[in-house]
Amino acid sequence: MILDLICESLPPLLASSILTIHLTCISLAIGAFLSLPLGLGRLSKNRWIAGFCFAYVYYFRGTPLLVQIFLIYYGLPQIGLTLGAYMSALISLSLNTAAYTAEIIRGGIQAVAAGEIESAHAMGMTRSQVLCRIILPQMVGFALPAYGNEIILQIKATSLASTITLMDLTGMARTLAAETYAPLEIFSVAGIIYLAMVITTSKLVAWMERRWTAYRR
Amino acid sequence: MFDLKGYGNQLASGTLVTGEIFLASLALGLIIGLIAAFAKLSRWWLLRKTADLYSDIIRGLPELLTIFLIYFGIPIFIARLLSHVGIDFYLEVSPFVGGVVALSFYFGAYAAEIFRGAILSVPKGQIEAAEAFALSSAKIYRRIILPQAWRIALPPLGNMTLALMKNTALVSVIGLDELMRKTSMATAATHQPFTFYFTASLIYLAMTVMISVAMTFLERRTSRGVKEVQA
Numbered sequence: 258m259i260l261d262l263i264c265e266s267l268p269p270l271l272a273s274s275i276l277t278i279h280l281t282c283i284s285l286a287i288g289a290f291l292s293l294p295l296g297l298g299r300l301s302k303n304r305w306i307a308g309f310c311f312a313y314v315y316y317f318r319g320t321p322l323l324v325q326i327f328l329i330y331y332g333l334p335q336i337g338l339t340l341g342a343y344m345s346a347l348i349s350l351s352l353n354t355a356a357y358t359a360e361i362i363r364g365g366i367q368a369v370a371a372g373e374i375e376s377a378h379a380m381g382m383t384r385s386q387v388l389c390r391i392i393l394p395q396m397v398g399f400a401l402p403a404y405g406n407e408i409i410l411q412i413k414a415t416s417l418a419s420t421i422t423l424m425d426l427t428g429m430a431r432t433l434a435a436e437t438y439a440p441l442e443i444f445s446v447a448g449i450i451y452l453a454m455v456i457t458t459s460k461l462v463a464w465m466e467r468r469w470t471a472y473r474r
Numbered sequence: 475m476f477d478l479k480g481y482g483n484q485l486a487s488g489t490l491v492t493g494e495i496f497l498a499s500l501a502l503g504l505i506i507g508l509i510a511a512f513a514k515l516s517r518w519w520l521l522r523k524t525a526d527l528y529s530d531i532i533r534g535l536p537e538l539l540t541i542f543l544i545y546f547g548i549p550i551f552i553a554r555l556l557s558h559v560g561i562d563f564y565l566e567v568s569p570f571v572g573g574v575v576a577l578s579f580y581f582g583a584y585a586a587e588i589f590r591g592a593i594l595s596v597p598k599g600q601i602e603a604a605e606a607f608a609l610s611s612a613k614i615y616r617r618i619i620l621p622q623a624w625r626i627a628l629p630p631l632g633n634m635t636l637a638l639m640k641n642t643a644l645v646s647v648i649g650l651d652e653l654m655r656k657t658s659m660a661t662a663a664t665h666q667p668f669t670f671y672f673t674a675s676l677i678y679l680a681m682t683v684m685i686s687v688a689m690t691f692l693e694r695r696t697s698r699g700v701k702e703v704q705a
Contacts, residue, residue, distance in 0.1 A: 319682040320675040321643035332668035416536035440546035448535050455534040
């Protein structure tokens with residue numbers, strides 16, 4: 258009986274995990290795109306730029322993601338901007354991961370040896386050359402382990418999209434659990450799917466890290 | 475913009491409940507984490523594997539799913555176990571207890587890994603020296619290992635404590651009247667969602683800032699005896 262239930266719930270749960278993966282990938286991509294200027298801005302000598310980036314990172318890391326999602330989905334219509342559930346989830350997830358990634362990038366940049374940057378300048382490289390050839394490639398190596406954790410946290414964070422009616426893996430699991438009165442089985446199956454995604458990701462990141470930092474060994 | 479239409483005291487009472495879940499889960503989570511860390515370092519294979527399985531599984535699950543699994547799943551699990559031995563009993567779990575249990579198991583899984591690493595980071599020579607002084611193993615733990623492990627564990631534990639504070643908002647989905655749910659109720663009545671959710675976010679921000687300040691203070695206190703490396 259339990260086996261039947263699991264077999265029946267597996268196809269819809271797997272289908273809904275596509276939205277989970279989709280939300281994770283797109284929000285991570287937008288977040289990474291936003292985080293580079295934010296992370297660099299945190300280290301800027303301009304007080305206004307550094308101040309803005311600090312405030313952004315502090316706000317998004319210091320408040321629950323659930324509040325951020327509700328603020329965008331339920332809150333923005335008050336000031337005349339109505340977004341659908343999908344857009345709201347995507348935007349809040351992206352803005353949220355951008356803040357965390359910016360801190361990872363800042364840490365990675367600060368881990369680059371100051372002597373290397375000075376010698377690059379002494380060699381006559383321009384500032385953008387130093388950034389692209391010396392700082393950023395090494396930053397990626399330093400930041401990858403922390404970023405791998407961020408990817409996993411983001412997979413888990415997408416589950417909050419279910420609170421604004423999206424049918425991601427958690428959303429589907431909630432619906433099925435309510436329909437079948439078997440929350441234990443359904444949530445366990447959903448949990449196993451999440452575990453599979455998380456384990457695959459961490460293996461993938463470990464492999465990437467080995468390749469990117471091959472020069473250090 | 476911050477006209478709360480008389481719902482200010484509602485938010486305040488919600489904040490109080492949020493503080494209560496936070497403190498209760500922190501206390502229980504630290505205990506679970508410490509027990510699991512000792513189990514991970516235990517001599518017995520079964521104990522080690524059980525603790526590893528616990529922290530690996532929980533850390534791979536979304537917080538929200540853990541809350542659903544524990545709040546809705548565990549009572550059914552217990553009822554089924556008991557029905558096998560012929561007892562008809564359904565455990566009624568309040569949202570507060572369910573939320574606290576879920577959050578502390580979540581916190582405990584991360585804390586276990588942090589404590590394990592911190593305990594292992596105490597130099598072996600010190601433990602051998604303590605043994606040579608004929609200190610009992612309980613005394614070695616209390617006087618040599620734990621005070622030093624505590625200092626190593628504090629910074630990552632601080633990050634998890636901040637995460638715990640933010641995770642308390644998730645307990646609103648199982649119907650506990652904490653800050654987030656009180657805010658939702660206020661928006662339903664006043665039709666000013668932006669004002670209220672933004673206010674709520676500032677309250678959360680104030681609480682996380684307070685936690686970080688407390689953590690910095692604790693870190694400074696516990697590393698009194700440590701020389702700082704001058705770069």
